[in-house]
Amino acid sequence: MTENFLNLKKIKIYNLFWLVASIILLIGLIQDHTEDNTFDINVHDTYFVIGHFYVALFLSLGYYLTGLGYWIVQKAMKKKLIIGLTLIHSVILNGSFLVYWLVIAYSKAFLESPFPLFDNYQLINRTLIVLSILILFIGQPIYIINLTIGVFKKRKHIS
Structure with missing residues (x-):
């Protein structure tokens, strides 16, 4: 293991x-x-x-x-990046990708539209909006902060 x-x-x-x-x-x-x-x-x-x-x-x-x-x-x-920020950013972005496709699979498998000519994408649209807000306002600022800190962080010199 x-x-x-x-x-x-x-x-x-x-x-x-x-x-x-x-x-x-x-x-x-x-x-x-x-x-x-x-x-x-x-x-x-x-x-x-x-x-x-x-x-x-x-x-x-x-x-x-x-x-x-x-x-x-x-x-x-x-340069070294902050592991916690890198992990949070990657979980938000890659997790959003995974969650979005799971919601699409769930919608196609289990949700039925009440009217045959009406496509009910309400769950998919809500998921897309929530994930977009999460990525734009939390994920991307974390990415920018992490890269900025990584670029400007000085290495510790061992004498």
Whole structure:
């Protein structure tokens, strides 16, 4: 059991974000060929219709750049980050990705719409809003603070 735990410690955080970015891009490519492959946003009298692939490409780019930020600080600059902040940020972002897809799977498996032509996306929309607020107001500030502290923190010199 301790061997498995030690192997988990070898996983670098930037590799985890790059893996999630690849998974998001793969999901976008798969969903691009489905019947319902658009994301509709209704703002008053205007509808914005965006293809799932473009949403996936944008999210994938965000996860990739997050991993790149961690890689630059840890590998290129050889700086240490605060483990607690890194853990909180990665749990919020990667956990949000997992929770969102679990809610979609639950909605498709168990929720029925009362009217056949009415798609009931209320649970998915609420989940998306809550996760977006969590990421924007807690996750991303933690990421920025962690990278800023990591870049400007001085190494302790042992004499």
